[in-house]
Amino acid sequence: MTVHPAAWWIWALVVAGVATATTNVLVLALAVVAICLVVVCCAQDAAPFRLYLVVAAAVVVIRMAFRLVFPATGGTALLTLPTVQLGPLDLFGTLTTEALVSGLAGGLQLAVVILAVGAAHTLADVLDLLKHAPPALAGLSTSLVIAVSVFPGLGRSVVDVRRAARLRGGRRTGLRGLRATVIPVLEGTMDRSLTLAAAMEARGYGSRVTVPRPSDADSRGAAGGPAGSRRSRGWAQPACVLGAVTCVALAAYGLFDSAWPGWAPVALTAAAVAAMVAATRLDRTARRTVYRPQRWTAPSSLVVASAVVSAGMLVLGVPPQIRHPPPVLLPDLTMIALLAPLVAALPAALPALSALLIRRRRS
Amino acid sequence: MIEFMDVAFAHAGGPTVFAGFTLALEPGQLVLVAGGTGSGKSTLLATINGLAPHFTGGTLTGEVRVHGRSTREVPPRDMADLVGYVGQNPAHGFVTSRVESELAFAMEQRGVDPAAMRRRVEETLDLVGIADLRDRALDTLSLGQQQRVALGAVLTAGPRVLVLDEPTSALDPVGAEEVLATITRLVDDLGLTVVIAEHRLERVVHYADTVLHLPGDGTVVSGAPGVVLLGTPVAPPLMRLGQLLGWDPVPLTVREARRRARGPGGPLSATVSAVRDAPAGGALVLGARTSAAAPTSGTGHCVLRATGVRVRYGAREAVRGVDLELVAGEVTAVMGRNGSGKSSLLWALQGSGRRDGGTVDVRGADPATASRTLARTLVALVPQDVTSLLFCESVGEECAATDREAGLAHGATSTALDAMVAGIDRDTHPRDLSEGQRLALALVVMLAVPAAVLLLDEPTRGLDYAAKDALVAILRRLADAGTAIAVATHDVELAAVLVDRVVLMAEGEIVADGPARAMLTGSPAFAPQIAKVFAPSTWMTLRDVDASAVPEGAP
Numbered sequence: 038m039t040v041h042p043a044a045w046w047i048w049a050l051v052v053a054g055v056a057t058a059t060t061n062v063l064v065l066a067l068a069v070v071a072i073c074l075v076v077v078c079c080a081q082d083a084a085p086f087r088l089y090l091v092v093a094a095a096v097v098v099i100r101m102a103f104r105l106v107f108p109a110t111g112g113t114a115l116l117t118l119p120t121v122q123l124g125p126l127d128l129f130g131t132l133t134t135e136a137l138v139s140g141l142a143g144g145l146q147l148a149v150v151i152l153a154v155g156a157a158h159t160l161a162d163v164l165d166l167l168k169h170a171p172p173a174l175a176g177l178s179t180s181l182v183i184a185v186s187v188f189p190g191l192g193r194s195v196v197d198v199r200r201a202a203r204l205r206g207g208r209r210t211g212l213r214g215l216r217a218t219v220i221p222v223l224e225g226t227m228d229r230s231l232t233l234a235a236a237m238e239a240r241g242y243g244s245r246v247t248v249p250r251p252s253d254a255d256s257r258g259a260a261g262g263p264a265g266s267r268r269s270r271g272w273a274q275p276a277c278v279l280g281a282v283t284c285v286a287l288a289a290y291g292l293f294d295s296a297w298p299g300w301a302p303v304a305l306t307a308a309a310v311a312a313m314v315a316a317t318r319l320d321r322t323a324r325r326t327v328y329r330p331q332r333w334t335a336p337s338s339l340v341v342a343s344a345v346v347s348a349g350m351l352v353l354g355v356p357p358q359i360r361h362p363p364p365v366l367l368p369d370l371t372m373i374a375l376l377a378p379l380v381a382a383l384p385a386a387l388p389a390l391s392a393l394l395i396r397r398r399r400s
Numbered sequence: 401m402i403e404f405m406d407v408a409f410a411h412a413g414g415p416t417v418f419a420g421f422t423l424a425l426e427p428g429q430l431v432l433v434a435g436g437t438g439s440g441k442s443t444l445l446a447t448i449n450g451l452a453p454h455f456t457g458g459t460l461t462g463e464v465r466v467h468g469r470s471t472r473e474v475p476p477r478d479m480a481d482l483v484g485y486v487g488q489n490p491a492h493g494f495v496t497s498r499v500e501s502e503l504a505f506a507m508e509q510r511g512v513d514p515a516a517m518r519r520r521v522e523e524t525l526d527l528v529g530i531a532d533l534r535d536r537a538l539d540t541l542s543l544g545q546q547q548r549v550a551l552g553a554v555l556t557a558g559p560r561v562l563v564l565d566e567p568t569s570a571l572d573p574v575g576a577e578e579v580l581a582t583i584t585r586l587v588d589d590l591g592l593t594v595v596i597a598e599h600r601l602e603r604v605v606h607y608a609d610t611v612l613h614l615p616g617d618g619t620v621v622s623g624a625p626g627v628v629l630l631g632t633p634v635a636p637p638l639m640r641l642g643q644l645l646g647w648d649p650v651p652l653t654v655r656e657a658r659r660r661a662r663g664p665g666g667p668l669s670a671t672v673s674a675v676r677d678a679p680a681g682g683a684l685v686l687g688a689r690t691s692a693a694a695p696t697s698g699t700g701h702c703v704l705r706a707t708g709v710r711v712r713y714g715a716r717e718a719v720r721g722v723d724l725e726l727v728a729g730e731v732t733a734v735m736g737r738n739g740s741g742k743s744s745l746l747w748a749l750q751g752s753g754r755r756d757g758g759t760v761d762v763r764g765a766d767p768a769t770a771s772r773t774l775a776r777t778l779v780a781l782v783p784q785d786v787t788s789l790l791f792c793e794s795v796g797e798e799c800a801a802t803d804r805e806a807g808l809a810h811g812a813t814s815t816a817l818d819a820m821v822a823g824i825d826r827d828t829h830p831r832d833l834s835e836g837q838r839l840a841l842a843l844v845v846m847l848a849v850p851a852a853v854l855l856l857d858e859p860t861r862g863l864d865y866a867a868k869d870a871l872v873a874i875l876r877r878l879a880d881a882g883t884a885i886a887v888a889t890h891d892v893e894l895a896a897v898l899v900d901r902v903v904l905m906a907e908g909e910i911v912a913d914g915p916a917r918a919m920l921t922g923s924p925a926f927a928p929q930i931a932k933v934f935a936p937s938t939w940m941t942l943r944d945v946d947a948s949a950v951p952e953g954a955p
Contacts, residue, residue: 164497172511179509186497189539194788201788203752203772204781205805205845217791224831225787229492235455236493240506241480241557326511328504329518 040079040387042161043169044337049157051344052381055351056149057292059360061368062138064351064378065145069093071382072152078385080159089155093148100144101137105129109136112364138364146293168327171317175325177278179242187233194225277316284309336391340384347381401427402448402561402593407462409443409452417443421462421620423612425595427560430587430607432625433597434634435614436864438834441597442488444614445563448595449483450476466561480506484554485563489570491538491546494553499541500525500534502553520556527590528552528582542738544575548582555586562586562594568603569861572737572890573925576603583607599864602636602893602929605629606652626650633866637893637929640942657933700727703762703884704749704779704853710757711744711908718744720908721758726853726884731875733895733916734888735926736905742888743784745905746855749886750781762852780851784858786842787831795833795841796826806848817844820874836867843874853884860891872898896920896928896940 056068076086105118107126112133120130163185170178198221237243288305291297351360354373362368401424408419417440425431433441446452450471453460464471466482476485487493496502503524507517525531528548533541541549547567554562567583568576584607586592598604605611611628613621621628626649629635635643638657642650651657704726711719719741726732734742747753749760751767752775760766762778770778783789792798799813806813817824821840830838839859847854856875860868868891875898879885886903889895895902895916902919904912904926912919921931921938931940939945 164501168501168508175509183495186495197785198788200747200752201783201785202791204750204783205776205789205802220791221788228831232487232489232492233495235451236485236487237495238455238476239449239451239480239483239485239487240554241477242506242509244477244480244510326508326514326517328501328508328514328521330514 039331039334039336040160040340040384041169041331041333041337042166044333044340045161046157046166048340048344048381048384049153051341051348053150053153054292055344055348055377055381056146056153058348058352059355060139060142060146061360061362061370061374062142062145062366063368063370064360064374065142065149067375067378068149068381069145069152071378071385072149072156074382074385076156076159078388083159086155086159089151089158093151093155096147096151097141097144100147101140104136104140105132109133112136134366135364138366142364165331169330172325173274173317173319174278183233187229190229191222191226194222194229198222198225274316274319277312277319281309281312281316284312336384336387339387343383344381347377350377350380401425401465401467402595403463403465404447405463405465407447407460407464409440409447409461410459411443412457412459414458416618418614418620419618423620423622425593425610427593428587428591429593429609430584431593431595431610431612432601432604432608433595433612433614434601434629434632436616436634437599437836437862437867439614439616441614442565444612444620445485445565445595445597447471448561448563449479449485450474451485480554480557480559482559483561483563484551484557484559486547486550486554486565486567488565490550491543493550494538494546497537497539499530499536499538499549502538502549503556506553506557520558524552524555527555527586529578542575544571544578544738547571547575547579551579551582551586560592562592564594564596566598566862567596569599570738570858570890573603573892575738576600576890580604580607599862600891600893601629601634602638605636605639625652634864637942638933641930641933641945644942644946654929654932657929658935661933700729700882700884702726703728704760705762706749706758706760708758709745709748709755709760711741711748711754712756713744713754718908719748722905722908722910724749724903724910726886728852728882728884729879730901731879731885731887731899732901732903733899734886734903734905735890735892735895738890740905741908742905743857744908746781746857746886746888749853750779750855751775752781776849777851779853779855780846780849781855782839782842782846782857782859784861786838789842789845790830790838793829794827795824795830798830798841798845799826802845802848808848813844813848816848817841820844821870834867835862836864836870839863839867839871840874847878851883853886854878856885856887856889858888858890860889860894868894892920892926892928895926896931897943902926 052068052072056065059065073090076083080086106128108128108130112135114131115134115137116132118129118132121128164182167178167182167185195218198218201221202217284305288302288309291302291305350373355371355377359369359371359374403425404421404423407421408416410416433444435441443452443456443458446456447460447464448466448471450464452458454471454476460471466479469479469482471479494502495505500521503521504517507520512520525534528551530545530548530552533545533549538546538549551562551564551567562583564583568579571579580603583594583596587594587607596604596608605625608625610622611625613628613632613634615621615632626639629639630643630650638652638654639650641657642648642660645660647660651660702725704724706722706724709719709722709724710717722741722745724745734745736742744753748755749767751760751770755768760768765774765778767775767778790798792801795817796814799817800810802808802813803810814826817840820843821837824833824837824841830841833841854875859871863871872894875885875887887894887899899916902912902914902916903910904919904923917938917940920926920928921935921940928940930942930945931938934945
């Protein structure tokens with residue numbers, strides 16, 4: 038019972054979006070639990086998720102530590118520390134419950150976003166996802182595939198070179214030490230890139246020799262246009278892709294900036310989608326096929342539905358005073374606010390469900 | 401059909417590699433390209449699909465045609481459906497991260513119909529025998545498996561010619577056999593033309609129909625293996641044996657040589673009974689190496705004592721509780737399959753690699769915890785990739801930097817380099833040196849501070865026979881001066897002429913440890929060619945045969 042990689046990414050992005058719609062500490066904590074539960078139940082190898090957990094925890098701690106160092110005025114005093122004056126800044130001083138809780142809420146929001154992306158990365162192979170990019174974006178997705186596969190090699194070569202430098206003994210510090218690491222790594226990387234380029238060239242990457250495609254004749258008609266039209270509009274497609282990326286970045290920023298109107302991120306996301314559609318439409322000459330494409334299965338729809346329903350419940354079914362409660366450690370909850378994050382955790386039941394189905398089919 | 405028509409190639413601003421080369425290779429052959437390091441083997445291979453000069457630069461005159469398609473008119477990428485090319489390090493040419501997607505990559509890019517693609521991937525998986533690896537990540541494969549995946553990845557394009565640059569030089573003997581079996585199957589069953597460059601000719605020469613020999617003077621000599629290679633410095637041990645004993649034609653396979661050795665006039669026809677009666681350890685063995693073959697008889701004392709060494713990477717245990725002693729003046733070979741823990745053990749012994757358990761004691765100190773300056777006098781390690789040791793832009797700078805590091809007088813390293821390999825231009829970039837010269841430079845750099853123990857990780861990868869002989873001479877000299885040396889190697893022919901003792905590793909454990917002669921002649925996988933020929937006896941080098949078969953020539 039496989040889930041399409043795109044389904045996991047959609048699930049993760051929607052769950053991350055949910056987190057930005059509330060500052061309720063309990064709801065956010067439940068969302069963290071939901072994400073972890075899904076990863077534990079569905080991931081074949083949860084090792085990459087550990088790094089995201091560490092980063093998320095660090096973010097929460099740092100957000101709270103900031104509230105301790107830079108005090109806010111007003112509220113119930115929880116702890117009073119001696120004030121340190123540093124030029125125009127007052128450091129430490131009175132720590133209030135309100136400041137601490139708002140720090141916690143802000144940290145948890147970011148933690149949910151980080152964990153959601155981590156979960157998608159753990160549950161769905163990035164390379165698998167890139168494989169399903171539309172044929173028109175083949176050039177872009179291929180360079181991303183190569184970057185993703187080759188990048189770990191760079192890290193390994195840094196380790197190798199540092200280890201070899203230690204063999205020569207002697208203490209090299211400062212510029213000399215940097216040079217002793219950087220030069221062999223760069224030389225090695227250049228060598229390897231040339232080898233890779235030669236291998237790709239020898240394997241026919243970028244070849245214009247046509248391959249007969251039986252499906253062309255019956256399903257698509259005259260799909261392949263003249264190769265020249267591709268070159269003439271060469272700049273338009275990258276511009277669309279860049280525009281889409283910019284829109285997504287702005288939308289992400291807008292989500293966290295309270296000064297932006299609420300509809301701005303939605304509009305920007307829509308613009309990004311439009312730009313990507315335009316990019317795929319601009320190049321109809323690209324010929325690329327996918328080896329053993331993943332099918333969109335019923336569980337894939339279930340995964341996406343769980344995230345969408347959860348987001349809908351939280352945004353439409355929970356009153357604003359519950360979603361953005363006053364800063365107390367245990368804010369009020371409604372039944373729907375309690376259930377919404379748990380609905381997002383439904384995909385965790387998939388493996389058990391499929392095992393049950395298989396057993397029933399056998400008997 | 402590959403046609404070379406008056407082909408000459410010169411590197412940009414460099415010397416001519418070969419010139420006036422005219423040859424037509426019939427399809428369905430296995431063609432072996434032989435020659436010393438830097439003789440232009442790789443360049444010759446790259447001209448077949450046009451990577452030279454389209455990709456590498458340089459000037460090609462004349463014309464190369466493959467099945468009528470000329471590299472003059474067609475770029476290498478449009479030759480992919482005709483010529484499959486696998487470079488020296490296949491892992492560096494991988495584009496994706498999994499076996500199946502790697503095989504499909506080229507076809508995906510060219511828009512091959514999914515159904516046809518699926519069928520061809522399945523066929524190729526079976527053809528190169530990697531169906532059981534289909535879901536594996538590429539970086540978890542052994543080198544031999546990676547080589548076969550690389551073969552499969554170019555085969556999916558359906559080429560008529562395969563060009564392979566040193567496909568077995570990094571492999572252990574068993575892995576090399578598997579890759580060669582795959583290659584010969586492609587020649588036999590599919591009628592592919594295969595062109596291979598290889599340093600370890602003893603592995604390939606008996607499969608070859610034609611040999612192209614590049615003596616290094618710009619010519620290319622072609623012909624049958626037994627004729628072309630005879631008397632050249634690249635002739636493998638079996639051919640040298642045949643030449644020494646005056647056999648005509650010289651044998652190419654061990655089976656052939658064994659028959660000749662036992663036949664009338666063969667060295668075993670008269671002495672075979674004496675050989676059988678000879679005690680293990682070799683009473684027949686004469687010459688300088690006899691005394692060294694018995695480590696206990698030497699003056700050596702234990703320099704390095706390791707007990708219970710363990711190395712763990714995540715859940716995998718690479719070295720499991722190894723006990724090892726290295727003796728002064730003795731050369732030890734650490735042998736075993738790819739991935740049996742040889743490198744991990746050497747790095748752990750040196751002290752800068754991981755060590756998760758056990759102790760290492762060199763002259764009363766632990767190299768892992770000793771200060772950097774002290775550690776350098778204890779154990780020196782020459783890693784597999786020596787370029788990572790060198791970070792200056794020229795050989796001269798590298799020598800000067802070493803002088804400064806080791807606190808030597810200016811010019812000391814340079815003098816030492818001359819003593820080891822004469823005539824290296826000090827302005828050359830270390831990466832532009834030949835493999836042998838670069839290894840010598842790395843040795844000089846590492847030995848600027850004399851160490852009690854010298855460890856070498858796969859030093860002979862990419863070395864030709866002449867460079868190997870030079871390495872053997874250097875290491876023997878160091879051993880005679882009292883250094884304890886350990887060499888991790890797959891090269892059984894090197895082990896036969898160099899080492900006193902062999903340690904065999906498997907699954908991170910030492911499974912056998914003994915004198916080289918008994919170990920090498922007793923093991924089916926690690927026996928040198930000559931030991932295979934004279935199987936019941938313990939002869940394993942030409943010198944053994946020379947001393948016994950031609951007694952009047954012996955001292």
